[in-house]
Amino acid sequence: MENATSTETMSSDRIKLPFQFNADKMLAEVRKMNLQNFTYYNVIQLRGPAHLVDSSLPFPPPADDYADGTWTDWLDTSDLKQSPYLQEVVDFFKEHITVNLIRLLRLEPGAEVKEHCDPTLGIHIERSMVRLTIPILSNDDVHFILNGKEVPLKPGDCWYLRLTDPHKVLNQSAEERINLTIDVIPNDWLRNLLAGQ
Numbered sequence: 001m002e003n004a005t006s007t008e009t010m011s012s013d014r015i016k017l018p019f020q021f022n023a024d025k026m027l028a029e030v031r032k033m034n035l036q037n038f039t040y041y042n043v044i045q046l047r048g049p050a051h052l053v054d055s056s057l058p059f060p061p062p063a064d065d066y067a068d069g070t071w072t073d074w075l076d077t078s079d080l081k082q083s084p085y086l087q088e089v090v091d092f093f094k095e096h097i098t099v100n101l102i103r104l105l106r107l108e109p110g111a112e113v114k115e116h117c118d119p120t121l122g123i124h125i126e127r128s129m130v131r132l133t134i135p136i137l138s139n140d141d142v143h144f145i146l147n148g149k150e151v152p153l154k155p156g157d158c159w160y161l162r163l164t165d166p167h168k169v170l171n172q173s174a175e176e177r178i179n180l181t182i183d184v185i186p187n188d189w190l191r192n193l194l195a196g197q
Contacts, residue, residue, distance in 0.1 A: 013162040014151050015194050017132070021089050023155030026136045029083035030104060030178060040111050046080040046180075047090070047102035053077055067120040068127045068185055069100035076102075086180070089134070093182055097190055100129060101183040104136070107171045115145075115168040122164035123186050123194060130190065133159045134180040141173035153179075160194055 033044065050073040051057045063071035080087055080102065093099050107113065120128045135153045144151045146167040153159060161167070171177045184190065 013147050013165050015160045017158040017160060017193055019092075019158045021134055021156045021158065022085065023136050025085040026089070026134075026180065027155075027178070029086050030136060032083070033079050035106075038106060038108065040108055041113070042106040042108075044079065044104040044106070045077055045102070046083075046086065046104060047074055047076045047099065049073070050075045065127055067125075067129065069098075069129050069183065070185075074100050089180070090182065093132070093184065097187050098185040099182060100185065101181075103181050105179045105181055107142075107169060107177040109171055109174050109176060111171050113169040115166050117166055118163040120164075121183075122162050123160070123191070124162075125164060128186070129183040130160060130186050131163055132182045132184060133161055134182070135177075136180055137176065137178040139173050139175070141171070142177045143170040143172065144168075145170070160190075 030044075035044075036042070045052075047053075049060070051059050053075040057073075060072040065071070076087075076090070080090065090099060090102060118131075119125075121131045122128060123130055133153065135155045135157060138153060138155055142153075144153050144161075144167065146161055147165050151159065151161065169177070
């Protein structure tokens with residue numbers, strides 16, 4: 001994990017964070033998981049609500065607000081625990097911020113995620129989570145469009161994207177696209193990073 005300098009500001013809809021991770025190591029561990037063939041879009045949960053990861057745990061009580069993830073406890077899955085480098089990446093963030101949902105998002109070749117908005121995934125939203133995105137497998141024929149402008153997502157980079165804004169994904173390549181997404185509860189550490197401090 002190497003530090004880099006970000007010149008983006010807090011008001012930007014896209015901010016590349018000053019971290020670089022080894023995409024080849026992550027991909028090698030993903031390939032060791034029991035990946036199934038899929039059509040269009042596939043989600044592999046690496047950390048999720050505790051009662052879904054361990055079915056012996058009770059369902060959490062009803063909550064007034066589910067947006068920030070405080071309605072449940074969260075547990076790492078066996079796929080994450082058996083992936084030392086992915087666990088190292090996740091633990092890096094856990095040292096600084098509360099980490100909730102972690103997923104691998106797979107998009108098949110030729111597929112498109114239609115333009116949409118995620119109403120609770122923005123740093124400016126009160127009681128929200130923020131989604132950090134780390135591409136693992138991608139290429140120049142995969143296009144992430146946010147507010148009508150492409151985000152240059154490269155394997156191993158880490159991005160904050162204001163997903164409350166309109167965004168879509170086009171996979172015009174001959175291979176699947178795999179992103180690691182890490183949903184966190186915003187704190188001063190993240191806000192300072194996004195502000196370039």
